[in-house]
Amino acid sequence: MDSVIRKRGDDLHWMKLLHFDVSKEWVIHIPIGMPVVKKSAEDLSHYMKLLSNRAGLSIKPPRIQAGDTVPDQRAPRIFLLSEGNSQEQTGFFWHIEQNRIEIFGESDRGLCNGVFDFLTALGFRWPEPDQEILPPVNRLKPQEYLPQETYRYHHAEGHTIRRRLLFARNHPSATWKSVILWAVRNQIDTLVFSLYVRRLLKEKRQPETAHPLVQLGHKIARCYHSGKEVFDLAEKYALAIERGGWDLSLLVPRGYFWFNREIFRMDSGKRNNQNNFCPTSPDTLNLIRRKAEKIFRACPNTLVYHLWPDQGYERAWCSCPTCRAFTLEEQGRIAVNAAADALARINPKGRISFYERSSGRGDIVLRPNLFKVSHLPGEVGAETEGWFSTTRFTKPTVTSRLQRLKPRTKTLRPWP
């Protein structure tokens, strides 16, 4: 009986705490010397200011206080904390009470996810870059917001998967920044850039001063400039950067066709240098190892690469007499195994993803540093596996058109 009463009491306890009142003088407490936590606190403070402005209150945004001192136990407080684990652990926990909100991340990245998950529970939405939907207004008490939940716990190994955003090769660098901010707000952990975007590699070594050609509006200089922005934003929000995509055939340059046709794909009895290559030729495998090593050495900080066959031709493999003995999946595995050997030598912690349908069959044993992707970005089912693509912004979907029609949609300038 006692436990029933206590349970009911607990329910009432939670019921009472459902409202989040922005008119209170909230103080955000953060630890000292954690720049990503500070950035998350600034974002949270910014969004709370937006809510109080909308409620017609002329109060200051929540103050951010770094350090251990807590002056008044009764004052409304928000605690942000990161456990400081590696960025692989992206889990978080948050809960809200009358005068206390706690948001904990397993890592800095997890904390960012926790903050934006809390804002999402309040009703914020970021359907597209530079677009922001504010929570519905409580007409009776405009200063109070009703979170959909009062707590949420996402453990990285259990309920969450690592979410990646793949930048299309031709995605204009001028919009990289707003796309990355969209990604942060939608709890994406990793940015993936094609290996064809070579300039991005050199950018990290660029000095702080603006490139002189930027002032002249030079295209190349602007590209360098956006590259620096990518690394700065990634650092600010603890985002990981990975390289690759449909880039496997980059390791077998098309121009080699004029020197050695045997490394290219046989199609209807003829060699052609369109799409993929012949993976069983020893020359091809040597070339893959050599080219892959060169790329892996050029990106010493990149831990994960994605090497998938050519886009739209993922199953267009070779039909030469040797390759005919292997299934399409086995041919793909032979090629990525060669790249995986190169990575194991240069960066033993590195990993490579390869593409294979979940129904794919193959007897070729995979190297331990490989992992499988069975739904490529843009395909149905890819987003539930954590793969997003910037092509979602170029082809408007039915949902995003509907969201644009919603009356409470408000477009704001990108933040910060």
Ligand SMILES: [Zn+2]
């Ligand atoms: Zn072949």
